[in-house]
Amino acid sequence: MCAAVRGGSRAAAKPRGRAAADPARTRGDKGGRGQAASAKGRAGPAQISGGLTPKQTMIAAVAQLGAGLLVALGTGGRAEQLSFAAQDTANGVLGGMGYRLKAVHVQGASPMATADILAAAGLYKDQPILGLDLTLLRERVAKVGWVKDVRIVRLLPDTLVIAVAERKTLAVWQHGGRSDVIDVDGQVIPEADPGRFPTLPLIVGAGANENAGTILASVAARPRLMDRLEALVRVDGRRWDLRMKDGSLVQLPAVDEEAALIQLEQLDQRSRILELGFERIDLRDPSVVAVRPRDGALPGQLVAGGA
Numbered sequence: 001m002c003a004a005v006r007g008g009s010r011a012a013a014k015p016r017g018r019a020a021a022d023p024a025r026t027r028g029d030k031g032g033r034g035q036a037a038s039a040k041g042r043a044g045p046a047q048i049s050g051g052l053t054p055k056q057t058m059i060a061a062v063a064q065l066g067a068g069l070l071v072a073l074g075t076g077g078r079a080e081q082l083s084f085a086a087q088d089t090a091n092g093v094l095g096g097m098g099y100r101l102k103a104v105h106v107q108g109a110s111p112m113a114t115a116d117i118l119a120a121a122g123l124y125k126d127q128p129i130l131g132l133d134l135t136l137l138r139e140r141v142a143k144v145g146w147v148k149d150v151r152i153v154r155l156l157p158d159t160l161v162i163a164v165a166e167r168k169t170l171a172v173w174q175h176g177g178r179s180d181v182i183d184v185d186g187q188v189i190p191e192a193d194p195g196r197f198p199t200l201p202l203i204v205g206a207g208a209n210e211n212a213g214t215i216l217a218s219v220a221a222r223p224r225l226m227d228r229l230e231a232l233v234r235v236d237g238r239r240w241d242l243r244m245k246d247g248s249l250v251q252l253p254a255v256d257e258e259a260a261l262i263q264l265e266q267l268d269q270r271s272r273i274l275e276l277g278f279e280r281i282d283l284r285d286p287s288v289v290a291v292r293p294r295d296g297a298l299p300g301q302l303v304a305g306g307a
Contacts, residue, residue: 103159260284
């Protein structure tokens with residue numbers, strides 16, 4: 001007899017079947033496994049401790065520094081200490097990423113100047129390169145006597161370039177019982193040792209440095225005269241005497257030195273006077289060239305008009 005079911009007849013029970021797979025979920029699972037597999041085959045961005053990329057770490061370091069400064073502004077007497085602490089924290093994070101000084105390149109300077117520039121810069125290996133105050137560094141380098149102009153470039157992550165325009169040496173200047181090397185503008189280069197520049201011309205006397213550029217250019221244009229020159233002596237702050245290696249003396253006028261040197265050059269071409277030896281050639285009067293022989297016993301010879 002059939003069993004009675006309240007509310008109507010009982011439907012025949014159907015066996016439970018396996019739930020149909022969700023196409024979207026299936027595709028998602030396959031995609032996830034595919035992405036995971038492909039991720040194994042390609043390298044992601046460089047990570048540092050904590051799973052942060054270098055860019056993220058730099059942002060975090062800057063955020064730390066900014067937060068430290070904000071706190072410092074509201075702490076009165078401890079502001080400076082907290083500011084330094086925040087900066088040290090940022091430098092430490094960035095240093096861990098490799099932003100530390102490894103190399104310094106000095107461009108445009110001689111070996112002697114390079115040594116003085118590096119000493120003035122006061123840099124040391126592995127200091128945080130982003131913590132360098134380039135303005136202060138430039139000021140220190142600019143104070144070096146060799147340096148006419150300087151430009152500093154920071155090449156991340158670990159290199160600094162110091163590009164300078166070096167002052168050109170002109171002469172050794174003797175004055176007041178001391179000797180200095182001067183540049184083409186007559187400025188003293190304190191770091192330059194005169195003993196290391198034996199081939200530079202010698203100028204002597206007060207104010208000689210301020211007027212040396214013009215006269216040296218005129219003398220250097222006459223190789224026979226330049227080869228025999230021992231020193232240029234400034235007289236009374238007005239004119240020059242040329243002291244020769246053989247002890248002779250050439251006296252130039254206070255004005256129009258070039259014309260007097262032309263007279264001397266013409267006289268030497270005719271009589272080879274620079275080779276004969278003399279005590280003095282007086283060119284101070286443009287109308288007369290007075291030559292005194294070396295022995296001093298004979299009276300001075302007057303050569304009218306340089307003839």
